[in-house]
Amino acid sequence: MPVGGAGWFGGGMGKIAVVTGGTSGIGKEIARGLARAGFLVGIVCRNELRAAATVEELVRDVPGARVETFLGDLSVRMDVERVAASLEERFDRLDVLVDNAGVHLLRAKVSADGYDRMIATNHLGPFLLTNRLLGLLEKGAPSRVVVMASEAHRQADRFEVERLAEPGSYGPAGSVRVYGRSKLLNILFAQELARRMEGSGVTVNAVCPGVVATGLLRDVPGTGRAGALLSRTPFMRTPAQGARMALKVALHEEFETRSGGFHSSTPGAGLLPTVGALKDRELQRAVWDCSSRLVGLPSL
Numbered sequence: 325m326p327v328g329g330a331g332w333f334g335g336g337m338g339k340i341a342v343v344t345g346g347t348s349g350i351g352k353e354i355a356r357g358l359a360r361a362g363f364l365v366g367i368v369c370r371n372e373l374r375a376a377a378t379v380e381e382l383v384r385d386v387p388g389a390r391v392e393t394f395l396g397d398l399s400v401r402m403d404v405e406r407v408a409a410s411l412e413e414r415f416d417r418l419d420v421l422v423d424n425a426g427v428h429l430l431r432a433k434v435s436a437d438g439y440d441r442m443i444a445t446n447h448l449g450p451f452l453l454t455n456r457l458l459g460l461l462e463k464g465a466p467s468r469v470v471v472m473a474s475e476a477h478r479q480a481d482r483f484e485v486e487r488l489a490e491p492g493s494y495g496p497a498g499s500v501r502v503y504g505r506s507k508l509l510n511i512l513f514a515q516e517l518a519r520r521m522e523g524s525g526v527t528v529n530a531v532c533p534g535v536v537a538t539g540l541l542r543d544v545p546g547t548g549r550a551g552a553l554l555s556r557t558p559f560m561r562t563p564a565q566g567a568r569m570a571l572k573v574a575l576h577e578e579f580e581t582r583s584g585g586f587h588s589s590t591p592g593a594g595l596l597p598t599v600g601a602l603k604d605r606e607l608q609r610a611v612w613d614c615s616s617r618l619v620g621l622p623s624l
């Protein structure tokens with residue numbers, strides 16, 4: 325059920341956006357930017373206290389902000405189904421969906437459904453939620469899906485598609501490889517969904533926010549000191565700066581019809597060669613099929 329909220333605008337709701345993980349870091353700034361742009365913002369998050377604090381903050385900071393929260397853990401399939409049902413009950417269409425929530429877990433954990441929890445949170449949850457919300461997005465067309473990926477996709481481990489969410493130790497290469505895999509899956513998902521939505525008026529793009537000072541890396545050793553050094557350089561961004569690319573893709577006119585891209589705001593990333601997987605349609609299709617099976621969607 326929706327929690328909080330600030331004001332009811334008569335019969336019409338105006339533009340509606342949903343942002344996952346909008347209670348901290350980049351997601352909160354995306355929610356703030358969308359509220360400023362006049363959107364009614366639905367935040368999907370898992371912590372009731374942080375949800376209430378976020379609504380309070382955004383309503384205080386943004387005159388006329390309309391913010392509602394929908395509680396659920398994206399790593400848990402039943403929660404995602406429940407959140408999607410609440411959103412469908414509350415809204416009759418959707419203009420923007422930002423799949424932002426994500427974690428960088430240092431050690432392997434198993435999700436409630438028996439998958440690697442980082443992959444479940446970062447990929448399977450958004451995959452299922454987005455699929456469940458396609459009807460609302462089609463009703464809102466022209467509408468947009470923005471998937472928060474990362475340049476970290478370049479560090480993905482070699483994985484078998486059929487085992488993309490299999491739990492297991494993170495091994496000597498550590499969590500960075502599995503986090504990288506989750507971010508690669510984000511881009512492959514966005515590319516495949518963009519193709520599937522061609523002609524529907526729903527665009528789908530993945531973005532990278534750059535390196536941003538948030539809570540994401542709190543558990544990763546060395547990042548404290550490295551972060552402190554980096555934060556003295558223009559390389560490390562504030563969450564508000566990190567939100568800019570996602571907001572651009574969500575709001576600017578030029579992205580009303582552009583779809584299927586990966587838009588990185590990391591300085592110099594444009595000079596790096598494209599990772600092979602991003603050009604591999606068969607892989608994108610196989611990832612889609614396997615993810616569908618894992619979350620219980622028909623593989624069409």
Ligand SMILES: NC(=O)c1ccc[n+]([C@@H]2O[C@H](COP(=O)([O-])OP(=O)(O)OC[C@H]3O[C@@H](n4cnc5c(N)ncnc54)[C@H](OP(=O)(O)O)[C@@H]3O)[C@@H](O)[C@H]2O)c1
Nearest residue numbers: 345347348349350397398399425426474535536538539540
């Ligand atoms: N920071 C960077 O440098 C960087 C770089 C590239 C990409 N990204 C991506 O940016 C996105 C946002 O990360 P951030 O840096 O802003 O980190 P953050 O400050 O830790 O925010 C992550 C958000 O996701 C939510 N979340 C985590 N697990 C969840 C779950 N199971 N169910 C529902 N919500 C969950 C968190 O909610 P709680 O408050 O409940 O934990 C929080 O609101 C992530 O997808 C990340 O991969 C970040």
